[in-house]
Amino acid sequence: MIVFVHDVVTILRRELLRYERERVYLLGQILLPVLAVVFIGLPAGRLGGDVDYASFLAAGVLMLTISSGAVGGGYTLIEDVQRGFLRPILVAPVSRTSIVVGKILARLLLSFLLVITMGLVLALFTDLRLAHPLMSLGALAAVTFGFVALGIVLATAVRRTESFRTVAVFATVPLYFLSGMFFPIESLPDPMHLLALLNPLTYGVDLFRYGTMDVHELPLVADGLVLSAFAVLMTALAARAFERRLTGP
Amino acid sequence: MTQPFAVETRALAKRYEHVLALKGLDLAIEPGCFFGLLGPNGAGKTTAVSVLCTLLRPTSGEASVFGNDVVKARRDVRPLLGIVFQDPSLDTVLTGRENLEIHARLYHLTERSERIAQVLEQMELGRDADRRVATLSGGIRRRLEIARALLHEPRVLFLDEPTVGLDVHARRSLWEHLEQLRSGGLTLFLTTHAMDEAARLCDRVAILNEGRVVATGTPRALCEQVGGDHIELELERPEDALPLLRAKPNVQDVWIENRIVIVKVQHAPTELVALIEALKPLRVHAVRMREVNLEDAFVHFTGHKIDAAGNLE
Numbered sequence: 001m002i003v004f005v006h007d008v009v010t011i012l013r014r015e016l017l018r019y020e021r022e023r024v025y026l027l028g029q030i031l032l033p034v035l036a037v038v039f040i041g042l043p044a045g046r047l048g049g050d051v052d053y054a055s056f057l058a059a060g061v062l063m064l065t066i067s068s069g070a071v072g073g074g075y076t077l078i079e080d081v082q083r084g085f086l087r088p089i090l091v092a093p094v095s096r097t098s099i100v101v102g103k104i105l106a107r108l109l110l111s112f113l114l115v116i117t118m119g120l121v122l123a124l125f126t127d128l129r130l131a132h133p134l135m136s137l138g139a140l141a142a143v144t145f146g147f148v149a150l151g152i153v154l155a156t157a158v159r160r161t162e163s164f165r166t167v168a169v170f171a172t173v174p175l176y177f178l179s180g181m182f183f184p185i186e187s188l189p190d191p192m193h194l195l196a197l198l199n200p201l202t203y204g205v206d207l208f209r210y211g212t213m214d215v216h217e218l219p220l221v222a223d224g225l226v227l228s229a230f231a232v233l234m235t236a237l238a239a240r241a242f243e244r245r246l247t248g249p
Numbered sequence: 250m251t252q253p254f255a256v257e258t259r260a261l262a263k264r265y266e267h268v269l270a271l272k273g274l275d276l277a278i279e280p281g282c283f284f285g286l287l288g289p290n291g292a293g294k295t296t297a298v299s300v301l302c303t304l305l306r307p308t309s310g311e312a313s314v315f316g317n318d319v320v321k322a323r324r325d326v327r328p329l330l331g332i333v334f335q336d337p338s339l340d341t342v343l344t345g346r347e348n349l350e351i352h353a354r355l356y357h358l359t360e361r362s363e364r365i366a367q368v369l370e371q372m373e374l375g376r377d378a379d380r381r382v383a384t385l386s387g388g389i390r391r392r393l394e395i396a397r398a399l400l401h402e403p404r405v406l407f408l409d410e411p412t413v414g415l416d417v418h419a420r421r422s423l424w425e426h427l428e429q430l431r432s433g434g435l436t437l438f439l440t441t442h443a444m445d446e447a448a449r450l451c452d453r454v455a456i457l458n459e460g461r462v463v464a465t466g467t468p469r470a471l472c473e474q475v476g477g478d479h480i481e482l483e484l485e486r487p488e489d490a491l492p493l494l495r496a497k498p499n500v501q502d503v504w505i506e507n508r509i510v511i512v513k514v515q516h517a518p519t520e521l522v523a524l525i526e527a528l529k530p531l532r533v534h535a536v537r538m539r540e541v542n543l544e545d546a547f548v549h550f551t552g553h554k555i556d557a558a559g560n561l562e
Contacts, residue, residue, distance in 0.1 A: 084336045
């Protein structure tokens with residue numbers, strides 16, 4: 001167990017070193033959501049009731065940054081395999097699980113830092129605040145785990161590096177639009193509303209809004225159950241896909 | 250109990266879907282030996298290394314490193330191995346030192362910075378260690394990879410085609426650095442298609458052809474098995490010389506390579522005069538003698554010549 005933690009921390013260190021070298025890319029990740037809130041959220045004004053759209057959208061775009069970033073993070077695992085970076089790690093006396101867990105935890109830490117940074121900026125001109133810190137963190141963790149895992153699964157499924165981006169867009173963009181990130185799912189027409197309820201990300205966005213704005217559309221118990229199941233299931237799928245990718249031809 | 254071999258394989262076979270990459274490999278390498286597995290691209294060299302390094306499961310047969318089975322006891326095998334893969338495997342975003350640091354942690358080394366300083370000095374990398382790998386030349390990257398492979402003091406160092414893509418100067422420098430590892434009792438398992446490299450570094454070699462070992466021994470012994478000397482002749486019209494030479498009783502073989510006639514005889518010094526005599530009507534520009542080298546042995550045992558890129562001609 002101590003060895004496992006030690007190995008996870010080693011992988012985590014490596015990931016963080018890499019992220020640290022990609023500061024410009026990270027800055028880009030922060031900039032786009034903030035601009036979206038400024039140029040779309042603020043002019044759009046108020047939704048019905050006393051929820052202003054800028055705050056609503058702010059919580060949504062934070063989740064967008066986290067989930068899309070996580071898919072990319074999952075992809076880097078397979079990129080490591082393809083570029084050969086992972087081979088010396090695989091020959092080292094280190095378990096495969098510690099590699100995957102280290103990778104996901106690194107992304108989680110990064111997600112956390114991104115949310116804090118963007119949240120602080122967005123709080124300057126929206127009503128975003130940490131209403132329920134644990135709920136926010138829970139949503140963040142579940143979505144990160146689920147989407148890093150989704151990235152791994154998608155990356156193992158595509159043969160060529162170049163096609164990953166396209167596949168990822170097809171697989172994830174519908175999830176984003178049907179998650180209530182940009183509009184309350186209540187306002188969606190019936191078939192779309194149903195699809196939104198089948199989308200695990202909807203529950204992540206809902207729980208995150210509860211955590212940061214104290215509003216939610218769905219029962220919190222449903223949020224918790226769906227997110228836990230999603231994170232666990234996707235991580236298991238990813239572990240299997242990764243193992244197959246390694247033992248395959 | 251007798252001391253186990255550093256690397257031993259028995260009837261080792263590996264099948265990829267429809268291709269049989271290894272067809273029963275038998276090797277026994279003594280500890281401290283610099284061993285070379287020779288063969289053209291696609292002969293199964295990298296497959297053999299991958300199985301020995303626990304990355305690939307063999308389809309049948311057995312392989313062990315210092316008596317530990319590479320499948321059943323792979324956890325015991327891994328700490329004994331140092332590997333430099335054929336394809337680059339350094340993290341190019343990080344510096345050389347950071348790459349080594351992560352590796353040292355993965356092997357649970359204590360006193361990491363001292364050990365890193367040692368291997369960097371061993372491979373003469375001091376100045377380049379703190380630059381990002383992406384900015385380093387191929388030769389330096391290779392030395393960094395060797396430094397990384399040596400970090401945890403492995404008992405067997407695997408080098409899979411270590412000098413592919415390096416310029417002449419970088420190759421020489423790498424050989425010199427490898428030569429210095431001999432004193433530490435390390436076992437070296439080298440794969441290469443460059444016969445000059447094998448002749449320069451290896452105590453023993455095995456020639457691999459289509460997944461099977463066709464000859465094994467010291468480079469000198471393999472050359473002696475082939476036997477004889479080669480006489481190289483430069484003439485105005487090489488083709489005309491062939492029938493004349495083939496008619497001579499002591500000529501074992503004759504062929505043309507790059508417009509140079511090569512004659513194989515048992516003992517060149519005693520045959521030379523007679524040959525030149527026979528070729529008098531043709532205009533001979535130059536004559537050279539050389540002993541059989543490992544490249545000739547390779548051709549002899551496999552029936553193929555290998556080009557500079559490692560492909561069969």
